[in-house]
Amino acid sequence: MVTFIENIKMLNEQGELVETTITIDKGKIAAIGEEKPSDAEVIDGKGNFVAPGFVDVHVHLREPGFEHKETIATGTRSAARGGFTTICAMPNTKPVPDSVENLEYVKGLIKKSAVVRVLPYGSLTVAEAGEKRTNIAELKAHGAVAFSDDGVGVQLASTMYEQMQDAAKIDAVVVAHCEDNSLIYGGVMHEGKRNKELGLPGIPSVCESVQIARDVLLAEAAGAKYHVCHVSTKESVRTVRDAKKAGIRVTAEVCPHHLLLEDMDIPSDDANWKMNPPLRSSEDKKALIEGLLDGTIDCIATDHAPHTQEEKCCGMVGAPFGIVGFETAFPLLYTKFVEPGIFTLKQLVDWMTKKPAEIFNLPYGQIEVGASADLTIIDLNKEKTIDANEFHSKGRNTPFNGWKAKGWPVMTIFEGNVVYKEEE
Numbered sequence: 239m240v241t242f243i244e245n246i247k248m249l250n251e252q253g254e255l256v257e258t259t260i261t262i263d264k265g266k267i268a269a270i271g272e273e274k275p276s277d278a279e280v281i282d283g284k285g286n287f288v289a290p291g292f293v294d295v296h297v298h299l300r301e302p303g304f305e306h307k308e309t310i311a312t313g314t315r316s317a318a319r320g321g322f323t324t325i326c327a328m329p330n331t332k333p334v335p336d337s338v339e340n341l342e343y344v345k346g347l348i349k350k351s352a353v354v355r356v357l358p359y360g361s362l363t364v365a366e367a368g369e370k371r372t373n374i375a376e377l378k379a380h381g382a383v384a385f386s387d388d389g390v391g392v393q394l395a396s397t398m399y400e401q402m403q404d405a406a407k408i409d410a411v412v413v414a415h416c417e418d419n420s421l422i423y424g425g426v427m428h429e430g431k432r433n434k435e436l437g438l439p440g441i442p443s444v445c446e447s448v449q450i451a452r453d454v455l456l457a458e459a460a461g462a463k464y465h466v467c468h469v470s471t472k473e474s475v476r477t478v479r480d481a482k483k484a485g486i487r488v489t490a491e492v493c494p495h496h497l498l499l500e501d502m503d504i505p506s507d508d509a510n511w512k513m514n515p516p517l518r519s520s521e522d523k524k525a526l527i528e529g530l531l532d533g534t535i536d537c538i539a540t541d542h543a544p545h546t547q548e549e550k551c552c553g554m555v556g557a558p559f560g561i562v563g564f565e566t567a568f569p570l571l572y573t574k575f576v577e578p579g580i581f582t583l584k585q586l587v588d589w590m591t592k593k594p595a596e597i598f599n600l601p602y603g604q605i606e607v608g609a610s611a612d613l614t615i616i617d618l619n620k621e622k623t624i625d626a627n628e629f630h631s632k633g634r635n636t637p638f639n640g641w642k643a644k645g646w647p648v649m650t651i652f653e654g655n656v657v658y659k660e661e662e
């Protein structure tokens with residue numbers, strides 16, 4: 239069946255919005271800017287903006303093992319509502335995809351219930367325990383998109399180095415949650431001014447940056463492609479910038495919440511403000527924005543990390559780290575950065591589509607003839623108050639509840655099929 243989207247605007251290379259049409263045939267983009275084929279089913283774009291389906295390289299779907307927090311079905315419906323059509327699932331599940339058998343099991347679950355494309359990570363170590371190395375060549379051959387022990391840092395330099403050496407041989411990307419366990423000090427938020435006011439234990443910035451510094455040197459020695467998860471501090475940005483200047487193959491992501499919030503915004507001992515890495519200082523936030531703008535940071539990833547309300551009920555100490563992200567990412571970033579002219583619309587869209595796809599060598603994130611028909615239609619003028627109770631995710635854990643934002647996805651198309659449509 240042929241689908242024809244009319245009355246739609248897309249970004250051109252110059253970053254201007256131009257009116258166009260998109261013809262979809264057998265799940266692929268068949269034509270851009272052409273006339274309606276006679277037999278086509280028509281979607282009225284209502285003058286809205288069409289972006290490539292968003293690509294998120296850092297998400298937690300919780301299944302298998304933690305279905306009380308999220309399932310592949312709810313997580314991917316949440317992704318679709320946020321405009322995401324390709325998401326890379328972190329391996330901190332039970333079991334961890336650390337063997338071909340476990341990876342195949344996870345792939346089977348994805349096949350059964352995902353409504354958007356889910357690309358699973360393989361872990362770097364068995365059970366993400368940091369000790370025994372996984373066979374990444376074998377995992378890559380069975381479809382692991384990249385390799386990470388996200389949720390924890392790889393503590394031993396030798397483990398990281400040896401995995402990077404193996405990754406370099408097969409051109410796989412090593413993706414790191416950077417956190418030195420000896421520098422966490424039982425912290426639940428950033429070590430600065432606000433944690434003292436709230437009487438809560440702090441995590442110093444150096445806990446992150448020291449491991450990035452180690453890893454970029456290991457990546458240089460191994461000749462590996464290395465990607466840093468959720469960069470949160472100014473020292474981390476500087477370290478990545480210096481490493482890039484030195485020719486090291488490093489890329490980095492930043493999360494919406496680290497661009498939008500800082501530790502002083504935390505209103506009280508409320509676990510909906512607890513995530514790892516934590517919200518840092520206002521100088522850190524500024525450095526992250528500068529890092530994106532000067533190309534030090536390559537892309538935006540949500541780190542969608544659902545937890546139950548019971549787990550998040552009773553203050554930060556004892557609650558798990560993490561906040562949900564899919565259903566608020568684009569409108570918040572559009573409202574706070576594109577509307578005031580800090581980012582252009584093209585920059586924001588590229589950081590959420592083309593750029594992450596490039597890092598992981600994925601053939602997605604661009605609207606072009608022959609590509610998978612993964613599209614997000616966005617009403618840039620629509621304003622709405624964020625209501626966590628409306629989320630398609632099981633998670634309600636967000637610090638953005640009650641925020642007003644503009645630029646809401648109204649329809650998400652994955653492989654030519656509508657997987658999300660806003661209720662009118």
Ligand SMILES: NC(=O)N[C@@H](CC(=O)O)C(=O)O
Binds near residue numbers: 390
């Ligand atoms: N980011 C978080 O605060 N939590 C993530 C783990 C992670 O991404 O490090 C989770 O799995 O809950």
Ligand SMILES: [Zn+2]
Binds near residue numbers: 390415514515
């Ligand atoms: Zn992490």
